[in-house]
Amino acid sequence: MSIAMRDAFGKKLAELGATHPELVVLDADVSSSTKSALFGKAYPDRFFNVGVAEANMVDIAAGMATAGYHPVVNAFAIFLALKATDQIRNTICYNNLPVIIAGAYGGLSDSFDGASHQSITDIAIMRALPNMQVIVPSDSAQAEKALEYALTQKGPVYIRLNRNAMPDLPPSKTIETVCAAEGSDVTIAANGITASFAVEAVTLLAQQGIKAEVLSVPVVKPLDLAPLAKSVAKTGRLLCVEEHVLAGGFASAVSEAFMKQGISCKFDAIGIEDTFTESGPYEPLLAKYGISAENIADRAKALCK
Structure with a gap:
């Protein structure tokens, strides 16, 4: 940590x-x-x-x-x-x-x-x-x-910036997309602190025979499309995860870029739906709005069906 x-x-x-x-x-x-x-x-x-x-x-x-x-x-x-x-x-x-x-x-x-x-x-x-x-x-x-x-x-x-301490991800020399786990079945593109939950989800998915690739993508604009496109070309499936409403955020940026480039894949996104949030302990609150290793694993598994 x-x-x-x-x-x-x-x-x-x-x-x-x-x-x-x-x-x-x-x-x-x-x-x-x-x-x-x-x-x-x-x-x-x-x-x-x-x-x-x-x-x-x-x-x-x-x-x-x-x-x-x-x-x-x-x-x-x-x-x-x-x-x-x-x-x-x-x-x-x-x-x-x-x-x-x-x-x-x-x-x-x-x-x-x-x-x-x-x-x-x-x-x-x-x-x-x-x-x-x-x-x-x-x-x-x-x-x-x-x-x-x-x-x-x-x-x-x-x-x-986030208030809390989160687990360390693989280091990089610059602020760039980082591959936090390699896999061939589904790409999980995680923005911000959701990356650590995505890495946890890899273990849960592996228990079910699913090999997930996790990309920590910190730069939303300008979006570096190449690592995402390369991973999705291999897996054919993309799950975006963000700590933000789904309208106009990270998943929207990725979707726009993919559509412009003509990149097609099975797609899903986890984020806050069209709702305000509430008070509570941080990680249970995240989980309530879908940001947890368990939910990420479930949604990735559904993409793989």
Whole structure:
């Protein structure tokens, strides 16, 4: 089990501050939760707590970006994606500014605060914005790679971060699609923390004679189609899994790309249906909405019939 994604991200922010003098960090009065406080402690003159004002924070970051800085804005994913949408669109994306938007407590990971704080539409919103790249890390190492990558970009990048610690996946040198398990019967393309449940599902499927291939796909936009297409050419079946509503998210991105390229296969997707979620312990809550090793195995098995 790795350290929590937010802890890894906060430590990496502080670490990169030493080698990236252009890096400035802004937070909306939740730095103890987002862990951006670690950067603030190390570089107090480059850290700005703007208070509970996400939209203003985004505009301030945009201004800094025009002055040669590379800002990272930190707040809960749901408030960045909803309260600051106008500013993200019109000041950052329209001007293609190098601002990193770090959405903490993504998906259902703010589990006990309920539907008002659970971010289940952020990927669809951010993916629709021109110039915006969208990354959903699966573990703490991928979160660190995402930040390193984003700092090399000349435009905006949205990184959705999870609150909790998740099992480590096979490492990669960059933020890219990772094959977490090899198989020949069905491809499971898992976005974000769902990858660890997909890896668990491989064992359950193997007990039934089904060999599943698991791809951890953190980059939703721009989507790297080649590894998915290569795997599906072998298996003929694809199950997408995401911690997000099915409308407009990861599975939608994959479906659009497959249709455009004329790639056909048996297909299914696991995500949150057309509903709001609720309060509760994180993993039982995920399971209620279909994100569990058991449900992934059942849906993959059904595809193989």
